[in-house]
Amino acid sequence: MAHGLYPKPPDLRGQRTQKLSDGELFWIIENGVRFTGMPAFGGTGEHGSGDDSWKLVRFIRHLPQLTMEERMEMDRYNPKGPDDRKEEQEENDFLQGQPVQQKPPGAHHH
Ligand code: HEM
Numbered sequence: 001m002a003h004g005l006y007p008k009p010p011d012l013r014g015q016r017t018q019k020l021s022d023g024e025l026f027w028i029i030e031n032g033v034r035f036t037g038m039p040a041f042g043g044t045g046e047h048g049s050g051d052d053s054w055k056l057v058r059f060i061r062h063l064p065q066l067t068m069e070e071r072m073e074m075d076r077y078n079p080k081g082p083d084d085r086k087e088e089q090e091e092n093d094f095l096q097g098q099p100v101q102q103k104p105p106g107a108h109h110h
Contacts, residue, residue: 005037
């Protein structure tokens with residue numbers, strides 16, 4: 001979603017974000033940033049507002065130390081597009097010993 005947004009969303013691992021206090025991060029998550037793409041995530045959720053936003057504050061604090069394993073775990077929760085699903089299908093077919101679909105010669109882009 002960040003593409004084409006102005007102002008650009010910050011890199012949450014960076015100084016600009018990490019030097020904000022926990023309270024400031026919490027406030028921004030709850031209220032958003034006016035006149036930008038940053039929406040407000042506050043409101044009355046199942047546990048009342050606040051809980052999830054404090055979890056997000058801790059998440060943002062953890063981002064600079066994110067391990068490769070955690071990154072891959074997060075990747076698995078990302079929505080999948082048709083290309084990802086096709087690739088996954090091909091991997092499963094291959095693992096189950098099915099012949100891999102060959103592209104006809106000359107079908108690739110230049
Ligand atoms: C769980 C989701 C999100 C969290 C926890 C989050 C958190 C934050 C925080 C803490 C900031 C301020 C950081 C700073 O100023 O350095 C920020 C800024 C911003 N966010 Fe988000 N954000 C989320 C989702 C989004 C989404 C979905 C969009 C847009 C589609 C967005 C767009 C922006 C923009 C444009 C800013 C910068 C505003 C400015 O220039 O002051 N954010 N976000």
